[in-house]
Amino acid sequence: MEPRRKGLKPAALVIGGGIAGMQASLDIANAGFLVYLIEREPSIGGHMAQLDKTFPTLDCSSCILTPKMVDVARHPNIQLISYAEVVGVDGGIGHFKVRVKQKPRYVDVDRCTGCGLCVEACRLKGRITSEFDVGVSKRGAAYIPFPQAVPLKATIDPERCVFITRGVCGKIPACKEACAAEAIDFEQKEEMTELEVRAIIVATGFDLFDAHLKPEFGYGLYPNVITGLQFERLSSASGPTRGKITLNGQEPKKVVFIQCVGSRDKSVGVEYCSRVCCMYTAKQAHLVKEKIPDAEVTVLYIDVRAFGKGFEEFYDRVRGEGVVYRRGNPAEIYKKGERLIVMVEDTLLGESVQLEADLVVLATGITPRGDAENLADLLRLPSSSDGFFQEAHPKLRPVDTEREGVYLAGCCQGPKDIPDAVAQAKAAASSAIITLRNCMEVI
């Protein structure tokens, strides 16, 4: 155990700034310890920032999330390191040495006011798929991922920026010309920092199942076949359509939701249930009915899993609003004229039917992050057979890992809804705080 340096608070590292990582950071910071929160994207917020309403209470997701994001940014004990990645971890409990790569934003964050002039000026404005809007909108090479981003700073996409890739962008790059604060800095380089921490919380979240892997649904081929997360962006009041559910300006009148896309499906290597899709689909079906009352809304399902607090009640409410649940998971979608045809057996009728639809929403499931294996190697963490990080004991040590001093929070351990992710984050924070205190006593 290393002696504690004088004047330094013992510190913890939290990897990932989604709702789980934010909650864990706030709890540890409130207990009086220092927290380094590393987020690889330009802003914290994670997937929760992308959601419109949350089930089953229909709270506005960003309304409850944004204050927490601001708390994280303002907390004196939290050092937020965004647009950065953990690239090395040595040592062990009480004395981890963590190498962090700060990616260049090409924007001086001390000068940048987040005014967005560079975003407006960028020559590629509206030409690059927005990750935040999951392709529902386009951004430029200079961008702020969403209006409530924390930190509210511009980032220049090094893979797309013409000046960075080709060395020329007009006489003077448009962003540079537009920035009154003189914050654009193409000289920025990658920087490496080393942090000393006593405990680590992994809260790296999840990826959504890639719907292209189910080619029978024509995702990517038919613009009116979208994923659940894309629906969230369409439905969100702060999204590209300002909350109007429209495709090419048209309001859909026949909407079909398909459950279990990339969940409970061995044919794509995903054996588990993703736990959130039944309820987010019920919520989205409700939102369609609310926004387009004369729309015909059909949910195609295998089993409805409404197991959480208030879930079954919400499922009852949604059906009561006129959403039709038909039992049967579709096999194929094809096009007939401008309409989509969903091929499904209504298993309760025992009849194959062809449902017409002008919007199909795929309830894509939760998968381990594409870079989870990489992080598992860095931290020497075991993964379970489903690819998620493995807890030390499935019943009694749900947030500990085989590696002492490393704890898990949120969907990196397995699919979870928001309250479960928050609860696990608080549990992980509690474990980390115990470790931080014990280290102090040793010294």
Place this chain on the structure above:
Amino acid sequence: MEGQDLAQAYRLFECIQCGRCTGGCPMSLKTRFNIRRLIYEALVYENIDLQSKEVLWDCSTCATCTLRCPKGLDPTDIVIGMRSILVEGGRIPPTIRDALKSLAIRGNPLTMAKEERADWAEGLGVKEISEGAKVLYFVGCSPSYDPRVQRVAKALVQAFKKADVDFGILGNEEVCCGSEARRVGETGLFEMLQELNLETLEPYPVELMVTTSPHCYNAFQNEYQGLDFKVQHYTQFVAGLIDEGKLPLSKEVKRIVTYQDPCFLGKQNKIFEEPRKILKSIPGLELRELDRSRERSLCCEGGGGRMWAEGTNPEERLAHTRVQEAMDLGAEVLATACPFCLLTLEDAAKTVAGEIEVMDIMELVVEAL
């Protein structure tokens, strides 16, 4: 056989009754055939009455159900298992029975003479594999005997010669691969044909077998035990020849072409690119894709013994739907790479208003030579 035996043999207890098998089944829209329900009946009834299930003969074994099943079950194989119970009990459509009889006696289902199998190759200068060659061209039954499909075999020979491929055929020694026998539930006959073929092949130092039919390809590639050489469908082999520059396609073929993915090539063996690669290599040819293509391709209804039996709804034909879709696309040619697709689609093309030609990819290739 009792339901429970079927359930054990085919892991039916693992089925979650989601309906993807039947939802994707091209037959379920036109007949009462419902594999999801049959699985359920086998699970819950002490004795499932298969004898009355004439619909079992509707299945074309396209295997879309197997592809879609989220639990790794094989509904196609379940149908085959149920059929074998019917076959054992002698409940079998007479046309299928005749085909099977012919297979057992003559090695082909077309009631043609064994010694006429290689007649199509007369005068083409094709050597027999016994004279020594690295590549064995396994011709198959329809390409050997059916005058329409013989043109495909001849086109392949022409292309092989142009590319200087050292190849031979089994000649009259060749017998059916047994794919269709297995799919109508005659497992014993399939095993017999497999043994015959393996015995015949044993003495020849073949490095590669190339087949005309995706059905033969699938049988040799996935179902035969003990083959010690590589097997390719001709689209894979010919795409390779084009890649290596051995088969220069120089003449323009100014036609608008669309392509039907044969189920046994595409859905069942994921060979989607090679046929398209060949078509795109033909100068002047415009390839238009059908909306339902690749993994969503629509079966022509020619497999699983359906070349010999009409099924319970012979009026509505999927091949007819397919030809119509091709015409709506403005295609002048509906190309495919399977003898069964070729025959069923060509039959259907005769009944639609308007002009469309049904061709095998190889026939387009030789136009470009």
